[in-house]
Structures are given as structure tokens and as C-alpha cells.
Amino acid sequence: MDDARKGVVMEKRIRHALSAKPERKGVYKGRAVSMSDVAVAAGVSQQTVSRVANGVPNVSEKTRDRVLAVMHELGFRPNYAGRSLRGGSYRAVGLCVYDITKIGNLTMLDGILAAARECGHAVTMIEMCEDEAFALAEASRRMAELPVDGMIIGMSRMAPDFPSFTPQPGMSTVIVTMYAHPLCTTVDSDHYGCSALVMNHLFAHGHEQIRFVGGPTYSIDSEFREAGWRDALAGRGIAAQEPLHGDWTPHSGYEIGQRLAKDRAMTAVYVANDQMAAGVIDALREQGRRVPEDVSVVGIDDSLEAMVPHVELTSVRFDLRERGRQVFEHAVQDPGVTPEAVRIPGVLVERSSVADRR
Structure with a gap:
């Protein structure tokens, strides 16, 4: 049979297959489209369809194009469970987080997706x-329960079962937290070390009466930043005043700033994130306390540049995309690898909100 006649026969087969299916792609005679359906419509063997679906190279370009065209027309979807049985991997990682809209989570997700894309993996999120x-x-x-090979769990608050947690057998599990775990690798920005950067910077400008504004009391990030602040003061024999806590928003920072404005002994404020720090600065100035002439202010996360045209706040910048990349890389490792506690240091970004103590 010559090529022209083969083409006519093939077109008839495809038309017949398409006319036999209901109005919805991916459904064929009341059931999901199978490799057998694609093979019949394309005039090839099921083995050839399998090779095309799995990207095996030993198929001619012309045949591959024909099979792919039929797959598209019929709405065929490869069976990833079957692919996992054959290849031993879903090539997918699971991600579980609280509130993906938070700046830190969004940027970390960007890093995870970039790393997954480079490796040809997918990310399934709950x-x-x-x-x-x-x-x-x-x-x-x-x-x-999902088709994933490894998992990433964001732990912004302490899980009650953290000390006793045992990961799923044969599945690499990474927890995003500052706490180390004996059975799982944990990856996070260094929320304790960032306080050393802030406090050393303020000490270098002569400040000693440094107040701390923390996030919610359940926040692990805020807990470690506060611990770093306390230890830095203790190292110099300076008593720590009890910190005030907000909810990460500028509004809560503003309310706390109004209270701090009455503290005349204070010469600097270390705020656990930039959003609250912006609120603190507004309240201090409104109450007649100049920043930085009277009170220096430092934040954490360096997140204001995308929202404020002229950023004056000294802050610590974390590479959250790199954190996402490292989280992904550990999630696709052999589950038998010895667990690590990976801490990614921040970088102090100096601006105009800090001055020498008067």
C-alpha cells in the first residue's frame, strides 16, 4: 500500500474513532480513552503508543507525530500510576503549606517550581x-495518598506531633522549619542568625536599649528571631525588656509603635518583619519621635521594594527562592540519606533607618 493510500486509510480510522466518542474529550464509548483506542485509531501497536507516551526514542518521527495527533484528538491521558510501576517514579513532589498567599510562601513556591521544572518534575500542592x-x-x-515521590511540609507553627513524627516509609520528607528532626531533613532561612546581623549592626551604632517587636506568639520564625535578640543582649550584659507582639501587618506595627513612642529610654527597635516595621515608623513619627535621629528601626525580610517607591528601612534579606530550590532538591533525594538541618543565612541590607545613638 503506497503512502497516499495509507494516509487515506489512517484519516478514515481517526474519523471513525472520533465519531464513536461522546462530546467530551478523554471519554471514549463511556470510559476513559485507553492506549488500545489510540493504537486502533492511529493504526499502530499498543507498544508503539506506550513508547510515544513515555518518550522512548525508538519510534520514527512520522509515527510519533501521528500517534501524538490521535492522542490530542481523543483526549488521551497517560496513566501515571502505570508509568510509576514501570519506571519506579511519578516524577512529582508534594507540597503542604499554610496560607500560600504569604510573601515567604509564594517566593519559596517560585523556587520549588523552578527547580522542579529544570528536573522535569511536577509539584502537587495541598x-x-x-x-x-x-x-x-x-x-x-x-x-x-497522591501520586508523589517525596513531600515538603511547611511548618510555620509547631506541630504537636513534631518530636514523635515518623515519615512515610520509602518517601523522602522535608520539613520547612528551624527545628532539627532526627528522621527528616529540615530546611529554613536562618531566623536565629539574622538577629545577630541586626543586633551587631545596632551595637556598632552605639545602641543598647533595643526593643523587639515580634510576630504572633505561635510563629516559629518570630520565636527564633526573639531568641537571637535576647541572646545578643545577654552577651553584653543588657537586660531585655519584654517584647510586644503583632500579627505581621502594618496596622499591628502601628499600634505597637504608638506604645513604644512613650519609651524614652529606647533608642532602637528590632521588628520581626518589614510590614510591622513600616507601621512602627509611622507611629513613632506621628508621636514626634524622629527616625532615625531619635530611634533607629530595623526589619526582617526586605519585602517593601515591590510596594514602596523609596525604601528607607534597613532589613535582612533572605533568598527565599534558594530556600525553595534546596527544599525541592532534598525532597527528591534517596529517602535513606542521613537527615540534615539546613539553615540559609540572610544578608543585611543597610539603608537610612539606622543612625548613631545620640
């Missing part, structure tokens, strides 16, 4: 609601 009782075992169980 989001825990703020009012859900958070447990690592439950997050792990939910992720293990």
Missing part, C-alpha cells in the same frame, strides 16, 4: 486551612 488542627502525621498521610 493547603491547610488556618482553622485546621495541624499535625505532621495528617499532612504526611494526605500527601502519601
